[in-house]
Amino acid sequence: MIYKTVLKKLQLYLKSAFVRNYNVPRRALMYVPGDDSKKIKKSFTLDVDCIALDCEDGVAVNKKKEARETIRSYLDLGKPQRNIEYDLGVRINALDTEYWEEDLESCLSAKYLPDTILIPKVENSDIVRQLSSKIKNLIKTDSTINVIIYIESAKAFLNLVDICQVTESLSKNSKFQHVGLVFGSDDFCANIGATRTESSLEILYARQKLVLVAKAFNLQAIDMVYIKYKDLDGLKQQCEDGMRMGYTGKQVIHPGQVPIVQEAFLPTQLQIEWATGLLKSFHKHQKDGKGAFTYKGTMIDMPTMKQAENIVKLAKLKK
Amino acid sequence: MIYKTVLKKLQLYLKSAFVRNYNVPRRALMYVPGDDSKKIKKSFTLDVDCIALDCEDGVAVNKKKEARETIRSYLDLGKPQRNIEYDLGVRINALDTEYWEEDLESCLSAKYLPDTILIPKVENSDIVRQLSSKIKNLIKTDSTINVIIYIESAKAFLNLVDICQVTESLSKNSKFQHVGLVFGSDDFCANIGATRTESSLEILYARQKLVLVAKAFNLQAIDMVYIKYKDLDGLKQQCEDGMRMGYTGKQVIHPGQVPIVQEAFLPTQLQIEWATGLLKSFHKHQKDGKGAFTYKGTMIDMPTMKQAENIVKLAKLKK
Amino acid sequence: MIYKTVLKKLQLYLKSAFVRNYNVPRRALMYVPGDDSKKIKKSFTLDVDCIALDCEDGVAVNKKKEARETIRSYLDLGKPQRNIEYDLGVRINALDTEYWEEDLESCLSAKYLPDTILIPKVENSDIVRQLSSKIKNLIKTDSTINVIIYIESAKAFLNLVDICQVTESLSKNSKFQHVGLVFGSDDFCANIGATRTESSLEILYARQKLVLVAKAFNLQAIDMVYIKYKDLDGLKQQCEDGMRMGYTGKQVIHPGQVPIVQEAFLPTQLQIEWATGLLKSFHKHQKDGKGAFTYKGTMIDMPTMKQAENIVKLAKLKK
Structure with missing residues (x-):
């Protein structure tokens, strides 16, 4: 009887803190250039938690349209069914570009709605308001979509709590739920003029603030990219550092990084x-x-x- | 004359930043399970700055009533007088439990009012409002009581400044003064999904934010528990790390930790x-x-x- | 064509984040005691980005008037022209002292208006309001002056975003522009009771919060003093740590520190x-x-x- 009471309390606690998002783990969030049909096809064969078909930084300016259309053609084929559960997302261009509306219109009118939309460079809650209203107009069914927000500048960090509060509030009357925050560390470093070292100690404040705010809003926290994709030992170390801080996953730029990352974000x-x-x-x-x-x-x-x-x-x- | 002016300025400065709380140092804040009469008796023989008779996490669910009554019986005997100055406190259960009101009623109607009430899991200022009104009703004399607040979750960190502002403001018309913040690091780690290492680098953001906010409100800052109670070298290291950050004391879970902690929080x-x-x-x-x-x-x-x-x-x- | 579009975007980005202040680099911000005519003369011969003629902590209480008058006499001679571009500033006393108004009146009515006024111990935005209104009254011409603000206490860190917002807003209708934040680490350590180590890990939260807020408002971020002025290896290490965090310069208390600092804040x-x-x-x-x-x-x-x-x-x- 006593044990049951305690257990119930524990379960309630765990539910509030973790369950919603851990139902869809996103240990590795892997980018695939939207204009690269070969890489997209290959990504569907990988054991990876989360595939982000990319319209943004992985795509050259003169390939934006091609990327958008290629992604659409794959979504029209439906989500490839496989033995593993996985998340199929689209990273659109930032809301201060000329591309984002067409990106969103294209993928939200596909035969298969992507599981998740990833929104780069969110600096303030007005961007979320703009996004929310666009999503509401575009999704005509009862479906909803997951939203993951990128924090990649000093201003975004100042506005982080406000961004999460407004997103949580708008999600109640729109067609999306907010499920995660991504630490866009390279853009962040360029923005504040920081220089990365292997330990990443120089950006610890931002890296840990993001995880704390994410958890306060019951969101997944996706850690920075490890850019030296051939150095798997360095990757492992950075994964473990992030996991110990409370991160639930990590951005991945190369298929070879996936197994290390997915292993690291499991308990030993x-x-x-x-x-x-x-x-x-x-x-x-x-x-x-x-x-x-x-x-x-x-x-x-x-x-x-x-x-x-x-x-x-x-x-x-x-x- | 000049020296006196400078000295006066220094003293005013020191008064605002430190004096109020250092009058009652709380270098070691030692927990004693409220249901364990033997450990309570023993604690009164120790050279320890601050004894926290515990109703909360150190007491099993089916022992909550026994702990409350045992603590009351000791308070009715009066505070044991000794050669050293020390603080006698009671840690009640969190305000989202069924226990806290009876805990508070019991100890605030004792013959000897405890010096300090320790309030775990304060997540927002509404909890402080509830507490303040309860304390005001329960203390019928002109006495006031010290209050120490525990910060142990991501949400609490988001609300930390608001919690301290509201507490400071309410203390003016209630029966308590706010004297300290405790970093509840283990609950915090569970809440954000962090894994502790010996250096505690993975929670540095939270640990240093707490000390900064505490000092901005002229509060003592009590550092995390060192859980491996047999490793006194590790304890010493963690004490010194905390002291260098500005912490004024540390939570203690075993009498053997007290001398190391109290030594570490003195200047060398x-x-x-x-x-x-x-x-x-x-x-x-x-x-x-x-x-x-x-x-x-x-x-x-x-x-x-x-x-x-x-x-x-x-x-x-x-x- | 494509390259030009990308480049234009890059340039806009760089402009918003960096250009305004990098036009006047302040890699080394060197203090010169205002009452020491010999040191002032010598400072004009040094290859240093920014000279701060000091009325504040580098001047004894009974020398405040002498410092103010000596600085004024130099400003009346005009800014010494040299081969290098440099910034000539005056650090006045804090706004909670009896000295600041006379300091400001004296230097703002000189023949040559200093390039920059440095304001120590700004704890909240009311201090900025007071300062803004005083500057507006004192500068009768169309000239404006640069303002650099010191953050040196726990309360100042709590109010940091508000301080920057109010300063930015007031600068539109006053006679100054806000160009930088200085991390007053020694006053800060005394205020929160921290003890410095060589790595400065114990104050990392504050040090990195300052740089993040500075960059969010397009301000230069000036790092702490390295107090052991004979240890040039230690100085170099601390410069590099700060630069990697995004700091754009560092306070200097001895001419011997200048070359190391100015070298460190250039790219390798x-x-x-x-x-x-x-x-x-x-x-x-x-x-x-x-x-x-x-x-x-x-x-x-x-x-x-x-x-x-x-x-x-x-x-x-x-x-």
Whole structure:
């Protein structure tokens, strides 16, 4: 009985903090240039959580139309069904460009509505208002679409809480739900004049502010790109740093990065064993009416319990 | 004359930033499970700045009533008088539980009013409003009580400035004064999905934001728990990291941690010698009408002077 | 044609983020005690971007009047013309002192208006309102003056965005433009009770928040003082850390620090070669209609391009 009460509390907690988005994990968010039919086809064969067909920075200015039309032709074929669950998204151009409206009109009138629209360079909540009204006009059915917002400038960080509040509020009367924030670190660095090092310590403030705000709004937090795509050790290190901060996934620019990223954003075997053992021990102690207790030489309390529950939940995604 | 003017300015500065709370140092804030009479008795024999009799996470769900009543029975006996000055507090359950009102009623109607009430999981200023009105109703005398607030979730961090502003404002017409913020790091990590490492670099943003906001409101800042209670070297390191950030104390979950913590939150002998010598040198240079001057190969200015004054002040607590 | 469109977009971007203030670089902001005629004379012979004639912390209380009058006498002689472009500023006393009004009246009625006024210890926007109205009254001509604001306390950090918004707004109807923020780290450490280490990790939150807010308002960000003026290796390290965060310059307390600082806030030869090569390669790929491309084993996109443009721009300052 007691255990059930505690468990119920834990489950409510976990639900509010995690469940909604973890239903669709986005550990690796992989970009595929929208004008590159060969790469698009290949991406459908990969074991990757989230494919972002790109109209934006991965596409040259004179290829914008081609990218938009190529993406549309694939969406008209329907989402390729596969053994794994995955997210099929489109990254449109930023709302201060001449391209975004046609990008959105094209993909939202396709036979198959993409699962997610990714919106780069959102600097303030007015951009969200503009987007929301456009989406509302374009989706004629009862369907809704996931929205992921990119934070990539100093101004965007100043307005971050406002952006999330307005997005949450507008989603109630529009056709979308806000599911994630992306840290656009390279644009951000260019914007504030920062120079990246391997540790990324020079942008720690922004990187951790994003994760904190994301979690306050129950959103997924997608970490920065690791640009040296041949250095898999460096990639692994940066994945683990991000995961420890609370990031739930990472942007990927090359298929070779996907397995490392998706592995890193799962709990380790050691963590799973620790969490499983701890929950058993907790169960036993609760029956005996003891609150704080010791497990493997460490004092365990409610917060540690919650961390254990999180790990067990994520472990279910592990093959 | 000149020296006196400068000294007066320094003292006003120090008063605004530090004096109020350092009158009651809380270097170690030690939790004692409220249902464990043996541990409570033992805590009264320890040389510890602040004892928090716990109704919350250190007490099992089926022991909540027993904890509340045990704490009450001790408070009815009066605060044990000892050679050292110390703070006797009660951590009640969070305001979203069924326990907090009875916890508060019980301890605020005891023969001896606890010095401090510790309020876990404060997420927004509405919780403070609810608490303030309850305290006002329960304390019938002219007495007031210290309040310490726990910040342990992403949402709480978003609302942190508002929480402190409302608390400061309400304290003027209620029966409490706000004296401190606690960084509830383990609950926070569970909430944002972070994984702790020894350096705690992954939560640096939150840890340093808390200390900055605390100081802006003239509050003590109490650092996170070091959970591996047998690793005293690790504890010492984490104490020193926190102290360097501006934390004034640390949560303690085991009596064996107390001496290390209380030592770490005092200035070192080296710092005291440096500060004492610097103040002497400053005195001499001011008489000669020189502003910036050199001390031990370092250029000294007003801010450095203030740091020296802080150290000398804290040194008086040193045995 | 395509290249020109992209380039125009790049230039607009660079203009908004950088150009206004980089027209007057302030890599080294060097303090010279206002009461020390010998040091003032010497400062005019140095190759330094920005000279701040000091009325504040570098001047003893009984020398305040002397400093003010000495600075005035130099301003009446006009700004010494030299081979290099440089900024001649006056740091007045804080607005909560008895000195600031006379400081401002004295230097704003001189024959030569200083290029910049530096305002220490700005804690909230009311201080800016007071300052703005005073400047408006004192400058009778069409001239305007640059204003640099010091952020040096916990409260100032809480109010930082408001301070910048109000300053930007008031500058439209006053006689000044806001051009920079200075991180007054030593006063800040004294205020929050922090203890500095060589890495400055203990104040990273504040240091990076300042740079982010500065860039959101298109302001220069001037990093903390390196106080051990004989340790040039340590100075270099701290310069590079700050520059990587996005700082555009650094406070200097000794002429010996100037060359190291001014060198550190220029791009390195390696960065310049990398950026120049990348821009060439970009040009070629754009003509071929390819967006994302590889350069020296690294995937290049628009944000990386912008970083390269920044570097080439700064390189022009390099001798």
